[in-house]
Amino acid sequence: MTVRGPRIHLAAELIAGGEVVLPEGPARHVARVLRLGTGAPLRLFDGNGNEACAVLVEAERKRVVARIESVTEGLGESPLAVHLGQAISKGDRMDYAIQKAVELGVAAITPLYTEHGDVRLKGDREAKKLAHWQAVAASACEQCGRATLPPVHPPMALADWLALRNEALRLVLHPGTPGALERQDTPASAALLIGPEGGLSAAEVANAQAASFDALTLGPRILRTETAPVVALALLQDRFGDF
Template identity: 70%
Template structure:
């Protein structure tokens, strides 16, 4: 099949993240994770079609060439640029939450088109990561982002940056539109001009402290509300990103 034929059908085929160089005619050995998924979960055999994406914007139509115990290889038949990226570049600063809540926030934010996520330590946040635990958690979150790309059709995997203090993240922001969710305000998204890129700040379960709010305001962030009801920290980015994509992006 040609690239256009693969692209038209790729939503009906398994889609896997494989960070590799794609070239028509090349043979690639699948990493252990994708190989196990293909052979043990999907139980596909030789010549079965798949779609791979490299995480940097390229997709490839491939067929299984060798399915063995030691390795699984595929042959690339077509390569094309992915088309699942939003025209709105949103960098999400998400206060770290416990357990599955952070996974959910990252998963949904990636599905909604963010270009980067930075987990944040805020004054009221009660999660602190150090050493090996921080490295393992960061790798886990990056895998959550890659899985969300597999499901949502994105070909670019957004980076999950190492956790940092809120003030450090605020000092790095250059986006022309900077928003933080804060219940006690009447500002809404529709009052904002269309930006080229956005920084979005979401606080922890207890909300941003006065010191956090003052620091963000000093950094050029506009406080916004999502209505009279208090949303959980993993729900807030879903609603906020949906509104941003509706007003300024492709939703």
């Protein structure tokens, strides 16, 4: 597929020859920020692995319509499906962790409530934060070229997340025995657990190890909670993925 025009996530079926109306956010970006007019090229992806070349056929302030010229299977997915369990952090740290995890090929993300974590979300606040995180993931996909949008699952307690894990390789970032990545086989899936700024409690680490998580050490320096997934995912992609 020829790389041209802005790349936009569109949660709709992409059919060659069909027309799609862009949602308010992307439409405003195309018409008011980029100031593109009729005939301008776009690249669309549906988040389910499909990508399309399209052209604007209507570009008004309140309505932007694109005609899909061709649809192809998207690229950019890693052979290693990593589910990231990320302790929720304050401010833009969580946004950074999600953005970089998507760029590094993560397959799914679950925000986690942990013992030392100082963020607790309830009701509408949790729903709004989840929608925000999903938008961060979509924006990262637009930038990095992925056509499959990894889900950001609703936040859950760490113990509940651990109980659901069945990935072939399970790792918890914690000082432990070196060699957690020195495997002879290549796993198809992995779970990666990242604790909060204050770290995981001894009980949480023990619970993770009881759920078949191996402790992974990333050197002698303590990494911030938003830096740790970047380093760990890069190592996983280099060892078992597509780096």
